[in-house]
Amino acid sequence: MKSRVKICGLTRTEDIDGAVAAGADAIGLVFYSPSPRAVTIEQATVLARRVPAFVSLVGLFVNPEPHEVEAVLERVPLDLLQFHGDESPEYCGSFGRRWIKAIRVRKPGQIEQAFEEYREGAGLLVDAWDPERYGGTGQSFNWQLIPERRPMPLILAGGLTSDNVSGAVEQVKPWAVDVSGGVEKGKGIKDIAKISEFIKEVHRVCKTD
Ligand SMILES: O=C(O)c1ccccc1N[C@@H]1O[C@H](COP(=O)(O)O)[C@@H](O)[C@H]1O
Numbered sequence: 001m002k003s004r005v006k007i008c009g010l011t012r013t014e015d016i017d018g019a020v021a022a023g024a025d026a027i028g029l030v031f032y033s034p035s036p037r038a039v040t041i042e043q044a045t046v047l048a049r050r051v052p053a054f055v056s057l058v059g060l061f062v063n064p065e066p067h068e069v070e071a072v073l074e075r076v077p078l079d080l081l082q083f084h085g086d087e088s089p090e091y092c093g094s095f096g097r098r099w100i101k102a103i104r105v106r107k108p109g110q111i112e113q114a115f116e117e118y119r120e121g122a123g124l125l126v127d128a129w130d131p132e133r134y135g136g137t138g139q140s141f142n143w144q145l146i147p148e149r150r151p152m153p154l155i156l157a158g159g160l161t162s163d164n165v166s167g168a169v170e171q172v173k174p175w176a177v178d179v180s181g182g183v184e185k186g187k188g189i190k191d192i193a194k195i196s197e198f199i200k201e202v203h204r205v206c207k208t209d
Pocket residue numbers: 008009028030032035036037060062084125127134135136137138139157158159160178179180181182
């Protein structure tokens with residue numbers, strides 16, 4: 001099975017160009033001001049112009065007020081909303097856009113429950129649990145907690161790098177992988193060589209499936 005690749009937390013046009021050239025399937029922009037990878041709506045409108053047809057543009061939010069999401073949607077052509085906080089399924093679906101929900105995994109049964117709760121979404125993203133942060137922690141989690149039965153696309157995130165992504169894809173067989181810190185040289189500053197290596201590894205292991 002082919003796993004798609006989303007590169008998240010980009011803040012510079014040259015990083016978007018590099019990620020697209022390396023074969024990224026999706027580009028993520030962070031609209032969560034405490035994040036060192038956060039972009040303003042003005043920055044996002046510029047960045048969005050670098051994303052070509054057939055590469056998805058994803059907006060990441062953490063417990064936003066509705067007017068914050070609406071303000072982004074008015075100016076930035078997002079294909080998908082990614083909710084990374086404690087948003088309910090009703091809230092996620094209230095913007096008339098396709099959405100995915102991220103959950104932070106720490107105990108058995110949690111993913112199965114989220115599949116049921118967020119079944120109207122376009123996918124479920126599973127990330128590492130952290131007591132203080134909502135994501136982008138660079139931490140991994142126990143992939144054995146991920147069930148084989150998946151009623152919707154599963155996106156694997158959390159501490160992925162070019163060193164561990166092939167093992168992750170082989171073991172988990174996710175619909176897609178999502179990476180931020182593992183392809184950076186500084187917070188919000190991507191390393192194009194790391195992005196290329198990461199995507200190459202995913203494609204390599206998918207070919208041998
Ligand atoms: O990137 C952030 O700063 C961030 C902040 C708040 C919630 C999520 C965030 N990023 C997402 O977290 C996962 C894992 O990131 P990493 O690869 O471990 O650095 C990924 O989906 C990021 O998009």
